[in-house]
Structures are given as C-alpha cells and as structure tokens.
Amino acid sequence: MTPSTSGAAAASAGPTATAMRLEGIHHVTCITGDAxxxxxxxxxxLGLRLVKKTVNQDDPTVYHLFYADEEGSAGADITFFEYPGASRGRAGAGMVHTVTFRVASEDALAFWEERLAAEGIAVTREPGRLRFDDPEGLGLELAASSVADAPLVARHPEIPAELALQGFDGVRAFSSDPERSRRLLEDVLGFSSTGSADWEVRGVARGGLYAYDEPPAGAGVPGAGTVHHVAWASTMEEHEAWQRRVTEAGMHATPVIDRFWFRSVYFREPSGVLFELATLGPGFGIDEDPAHLGESLILPPAFEHLRDRVERVLTPLPDPRAGWAS
Incomplete structure (x- = not known):
C-alpha cells in the first residue's frame, strides 16, 4: 500500500485537537474460515447487504467481504477476511469479544429471537438485549436503542425495515487492566467515560460505545469467529491530524494508508486491541453502481493487475440478491 503524503503543510494548519471528534464506529473487521x-x-x-466483494489489500489472495446497510455506510459495516478452513479462534485479553448492533425496539428483539431460533441459533434474551453467536462463534448482540442517530438499514424481503438492524451500537473487548488505556481513550481520542471501564465516542452525526470486560483464563487465539480490529470514523479533513495526534501520544501509528474506498491509520491501544482510524469516504460507490454493490469481485486500481491470479484462488460466491424479485 502507498501511504498518503500529500498536504503535510495544510494538515499542520488543520483542525485543532480539541475540535476533532470521531464519528463512532466506522467498521469492525473479523475473520472467517467459510466465505x-x-x-x-x-x-x-441477519439481513445485511453485501456491499463490497474484494480482497485483503495486505494479502490479495484472501477475500475481504463488507456487509452494511443499503448504502454501504460507515457505522453499519462489519467486514471479514476469509482464510479458508481456518480453525476457530477464541477471544482473550487485547481482543474484541462482542459486536453489538442497534435495533429499534423490544418488538424487534422478539422478532430476532424467533428468527434466530428458527435457524437453530441459541439466543439469550434479557430486557433490551439479545445475545447470540454467529456460526463460527463470533459474539454478537442486538440492543434496543433510542439514540437519535439515523438508522442504517438494509432491504430484505423477510425483514420489515422497522425491525431490521440499524448499525453498530458498540463493541466490548477483554482487558486485564483497563486503566492502561484510559489516557489514550479520553485525552487523545476524546472518548467520554460512562462507567469504570465503559466509554462513548460521539461526533456530530453518530456515536458508539466501547467497553472492557475481565478476560477469561488463557491467551486469546486469533482465528475464525474472532475480531481482527475495530475502526473509528474520522472526517477526511481531520484524518492526518488524527495520525499525528496518536503518534505524538506514543502509539506507533502507521502512516495514512490509502485503501481506495477510505483511508486508514492503524495502531494498537495500550490494552492490546488493534484500532484503525478510517475516513468517511470516498465510499463504496466510487467504483460501482450503488444499485449493484457487492455483485462482482471489485479490485482497487492498484490491484487490478492481479485479477487473474486472485480469481483462480478465491472461492466463487453467488450474488445474495440474485433470486430477489426486481
């Protein structure tokens, strides 16, 4: 990948740290062994839309699949690297263990309890929440939410819009010492404490939650059904300033990396969770008709010369909406 090096002088005169706000969760990237x-x-x-079928830009022989709302919006985007046949992993200290999506109501939770049970998926219901695992053991949760953020909903013939998933509510990670991360989260990234090991990150349009829990015994094992990293949303204008800010805080951040659909900065926070700061744009419509997102294998221009090679090794995947009525 080629780091972005433009605008250094302009960035130095850019937004002040105190004015910058992250816009909640941008995306959460996980691992699957079964695309x-x-x-x-x-x-x-779950009724999400496959909005981009592409490859891992650090290992282009591996799928990178993006699921989100109808528009492919940041804030609803759960993504997966596929390592075919990968053994199931286990979340441990320094890893996200649960991804929470918003729904509109207790009625929505009742709908999902019934729908998931019909698929043979064990669920745990409590007031305001429904907990379950995906088929590879990734911890998922639905939370009845009343926040004012715009609902990020995908169309699905079996799921009424008022009952559909509405984007991310937050993520929970394991940490044996959450205090190690407090200064970074609050003083550097602008998270607001809502409890002893719980925070909210809120920008102008969206917010999200981040929390730590006591880790289980034994080290975590990356693999299928685990989270690789969580990305927080930045505006394009503030992105280089964020890179400097986390670097100056000692986080050994990467340079800005151009991922074509967004730009990224990566660093590992003090409790061990891999963070990304990703921009709100250019977006998935830059190279596909928005009406046909996710139907074809799309490679960023810098990777197009590898198409013959990667198409030979990637498992063919159908268009999930191919059987839908027009």
Missing part, C-alpha cells in the same frame, strides 16, 4: 457460509448468515439471516 459462502459467512455470506449466507450475514445477508440471508
């Missing part, structure tokens, strides 16, 4: 099963679960069962 066809992954597509089936996240599109057919």
């Amino acid at each position: 066809p099963g992954n597509v089936d679960f996240y599109t057919r069962v």
